[in-house]
Amino acid sequence: MNLLPSNTNLAASPYDSIMELTNPGPGTGGLRPRAHMDHGLPVLSLNGNWRFNYSQSLAAAPVGIEAETFDDGAWDTLPVPSSWNFHGHGAPAYTNVQFPFPLDPPHVPDANPVGDHRCLFDAGQEFLQGAVLRFDGLDNAGTVWLNGQLLGTTRGSKLSHEFEVTGIVRAVANVLVVRVAQFSASSFLEDQDAWWLPGIFRDVSLLAQPQASFRDVFVHAGYTAGGSGTLRVEIDPPLPDVVATIVGLGFSGVLEFAGTDHDEQGGETGVSATFDVGQVEPWSAESPILYELTLSTPLQTVRLLVGFRTITVEDAQIKLNGTPLLFRGVNRHEHNPDLGRAVPREQMRRELRLMKAHNINAIRTSHYPPHPVLLDLADELGFYVIDECDYETHGFEDGDWAGNPSQEPQYREALLDRMARTVERDKNHPSVIMWSLGNEAGKGENLRAMAQWTKERDPERLVHYEGDWACPYVDVYSRMYATPAEVELIGRQEEVPLPDPAQDEHRRNLPFILCEYVHAMGNGPGGLQEYQDLFDAHPRLQGGFVWEWIEHGIRQHTPDGEAFFAYGGDFGEQVHDGNFVIDGMVSADLEPRPGLLDYKKVVEPLGLAVSADWRELAVHNKYDFLDTAHLAWTWTVAGPEGKMAGGTLEVPVTAAGARAVVELSAEITRELAPERVLTISAVLAHESPWAPAGHEIAWTQQGIPAAPQPQVHTTSGAAGAVVEDGELHFGPATFSLSTGELSTFKSVPVNGPRLTLWRAPTDNDNGKDHALPGSPRTADTWVAAGLPLLQGRLQSMTYDGGELAVRVRYGVPVARQHVDVEYAWRTDGTLLELSAHLTPSEGWGQTWPRLGFDFELPGEFSQAAWTGHGPGQKYPDTGMAAQRGWFSASMEELQVPYVRPQENGARAGVSKLVLSTKPAGGQSVTFQSEDFAFTLQPYSRQVLTNANHTPDLVADGISHLTLDAAVQGIGTASCGPGVLPAYQLAPGPLSSTVVLG
């Protein structure tokens, strides 16, 4: 028996002291952070297939893996970069605010998955004079060995980490070993609202870095009021005889250092004087002009794309080159439905092109710095970027932020390290105009220290942080999900004062942005226009960033191969937040949701309006910098038969911010007639890097496409009512004597109408209105009122020789409240007119989701053609993208495949709907009414209500049609304010007439 020395920790793993998973500090052994750039020296990508071994815990992980001689022959193969959960190892897990492990910092759970990675590579001679190994993203804690030597550890999953490998790397047969633990003390700093996805998910590279080469460059490129560019360059180390050239400006010269800077780690930087490079084209998101700057020595040429721009805060406004900005922004997480956080470059480009094509001009990189390539694209395509540090501690909020790392000294170094890694990596990007300290991390001295460090290092950009509303160390007053009413007060500088007058004075003079607003979860967001109107009205309000850009659905397949998107809880997680991760303007595979189309319309950079007499077009150029010279103009006149006339339009060039009124030609004006709609569009005159020529930027319409309503003249003998074979025959229709409902029309089985007050709750219906703290979920109030269980009881059916009157009382189980409906039917033998008079009893709640009538037709009636708003869906506070006109679509096309199925697809402002069995010709039934909405679905509302994923929506061979006389708005209560009063549907009496033909 061996006696153990006293104090031996029997539970320890031999790797504990190397991996230091409970160390709250930054990683160890790495190099100081620096900019990403084309450094003009050899780079070897180590991306590819590596050897991989997955263990459920450190205790279960193999030992000796770092040895060159370790035999990994039995290991799996894994692509790097990757999120290993997407390659058959472990499972993804989703939580929003809550941590899925005990809140016991800096300790990590024993069930801490470990991924061991091994890669064998040849480097070549060019790396032997000096080299650096770089990881661009490794979630969460890495320990790295090269050729058996420990290099160190990484902390900060979405930040770059570099290790010096000079003297360790060999020309051939290098063995790189990386042990990744899913959780560490730093997991408490990375509580972002996303899947927990471990892995080396960004590039790994080896960079040649000989002694006498640039380690780092910081380019300061400004723009003066006089129109010239200024340049100041910091070079680490301060090498002699560096030639700086900007070919596009005919600028070239040897850099002279006006001084040197020393950092804490002993590094030295040469700082040039600021010099004037002459007249330049400034950079902006609207006109992203970049110049290539080269910095050359005999050994290397560094290439940087430089944009000249100056960002300031003046008059409580953020200004770029002296001009106030308006952010039309989105929050962007990194996600791919098949790969997790390892987002391919082509996807990044596609995402940014899609954003530009939808009039988006700003990105907040929520809540961590993005893949470095994203910022290259943002510079090139033109976006204002709030670059956010990889930092969130939201799960500490419960319990009043006790132990929050923002205030804990033990986390201070790690937080400063994260901030430095963010700033240093991205400091040369003109698109980055603000640094953000992180998201939802409470308050505390560590945040102040991060802000201070940032200001000292980069005084030429702004500092953002939303979590401390007193704004003590930031340049912008930023909030999330504030109501329009509060935003308006802030816009007027009339917000509720802070207790400390000095702090209040400071904040009241800061510009305001909504770093998150209008939660794009499911059907919605409602109420976009109200915010935009405020941004337009008050200069202090500089726009906002929609939460969020992309849904984080994970593509899965049913046993019979049907694809669908999975969300939280679908992978057996014990603790999860369900579909709260599905809240984007585009699906996980980048299909625009209706909310994106609405956003494009609401933020369009032109305010256009045509006068009622079609004689004038008013143009308001809402760009911050661009005139309208890049646009071409088209007009179209449409009617029931489609496009009637159209052409191009001459619109004089209007300067940024200016307004003009253009007289429309007689060719257009003479088209004015009832049942005609004029549409004027501003489109790209030429191809741009993000859209082809002809791409629409903005549009306006004049004219109402209302179909004339048919009159039903009942002449004697046109239609008597007779009872035959147990049914009532009335003109072209038959009715059930037991329900009083229509059973056939024109020999087509048509069942209905049946009053409905229910909709399959949207995610916003399921939310709690932030504006009314303590209020219940709206959908719960509807369920409590029994709306899903509404049932009719036929009270009477009478025929007076002209009119058939059917009285039905609709009630709900348990309760007394009810709605009485009198259906009055008339016919001229061909047409059938229905007037419904509805009288609710006392005792209903505040709102109803809808007031509609259900019909069922055979499933072959699957083609809709309508007059009204389209082609997309529209609810009272959404659907700004829907135009007025004449549209058609199949039943399938009418559905919006929300990941968690819910009410969708209503077409509004409709005056005529034709349902047919074929796109053209075939049997048809027509519904006409002054102004209604319709939904047409291949499954019942109950199926839609109960579905959790799209494969649950199984067609039942029936066309389920609902005609709505009124609809409740959508709002954005899934996170934010609910439906604004103007869009709420209060229970009340109503009369409505529809003619079937």
Ligand code: IPT
């Ligand atoms: C806000 C978070 O900042 C964001 O990351 C996301 O979770 C969003 O909510 C909802 O999807 S915080 C919220 C509690 C106001």
